Amino acid sequence: MTNIILLGPPGAGKGTQAKRLVDERNMVQLSTGDMLREAKTSGTEMGKRVAEVMDKGQLVTDEIVIGLIEEKLSGPAGGGFIFDGFPRTLAQADALGALLARKGQKLDAVIELVVDDEALVARIVRRAEEAAAAGQPVRADDNPEVFAGRLREYYKKTAPLTGYYYAKGDLKQVDGMAPMAEVGEAVAKLLDSQ
Numbered sequence: 001m002t003n004i005i006l007l008g009p010p011g012a013g014k015g016t017q018a019k020r021l022v023d024e025r026n027m028v029q030l031s032t033g034d035m036l037r038e039a040k041t042s043g044t045e046m047g048k049r050v051a052e053v054m055d056k057g058q059l060v061t062d063e064i065v066i067g068l069i070e071e072k073l074s075g076p077a078g079g080g081f082i083f084d085g086f087p088r089t090l091a092q093a094d095a096l097g098a099l100l101a102r103k104g105q106k107l108d109a110v111i112e113l114v115v116d117d118e119a120l121v122a123r124i125v126r127r128a129e130e131a132a133a134a135g136q137p138v139r140a141d142d143n144p145e146v147f148a149g150r151l152r153e154y155y156k157k158t159a160p161l162t163g164y165y166y167a168k169g170d171l172k173q174v175d176g177m178a179p180m181a182e183v184g185e186a187v188a189k190l191l192d193s194q
Contacts, residue, residue, distance in 0.1 A: 002027070002080035002191060003105055005087070007161060008113035009154045010147065011124045012176045013183060017113070018084045020184045025191070026078040032086045035068045036060060046071065066095050073103050080108070088158045093165070108194050110165040111187055113176030121147060 002025075006014040018029045039047040040054055046067055053060050065086065073081065087093040100106055121144055128142035140146070165171040174186040 001077055002108045005083040005110040007110055008176055010150045011120050012113040012115045014084050017187055018082045021082055027080050027082050028078045029082045029084055030072050031084045032065055039068055062092055093161055109172050110170045112173045114173050115176040119177055
């Protein structure tokens with residue numbers, strides 16, 4: 001069983017690579033956004049707390065997110081867990097490390113998808129154009145102004161995790177601007193070398 005974090009700014013391809021790992025290695029993707037939406041409608045005690053906070057338009061606390069992750073870690077593990085969109089801050093990274101230790105698990109790798117910001121913006125614009133041309137809905141955050149705000153937020157709060165995990169010896173880097181299949185092969189090679 002392998003536990004990894006996929007790290008990188010919005011649009012870097014974390015979700016795409018997580019899906020590949022789910023399909024090819026039977027790993028379980030823990031996407032905090034998906035977990036929050038699922039919990040909100042679950043009717044569980046934790047779900048009621050999430051719904052109350054989200055319905056007020058407030059940000060869900062780290063304590064709640066860690067609680068949701070702890071619930072998932074107690075379920076089927078498949079080939080391991082992929083943390084996608086979590087941790088986002090140094091405090092969350094510490095909390096995740098403590099949670100894994102309590103569960104008798106560890107983090108095997110943090111894989112950063114290294115990207116070029118300007119090329120990333122172009123990628124997002126192209127994704128929106130392709131969705132519109134195909135008659136599919138265009139994500140609200142797939143416009144340059146909104147995306148630039150998301151990038152600033154990433155660099156302010158999440159980018160420090162790169163140094164944090166580098167210092168722990170967990171950080172591995174992959175060229176996130178390479179073609180999708182090449183990124184997938186590089187991620188697989190890193191995991192196979194663990």
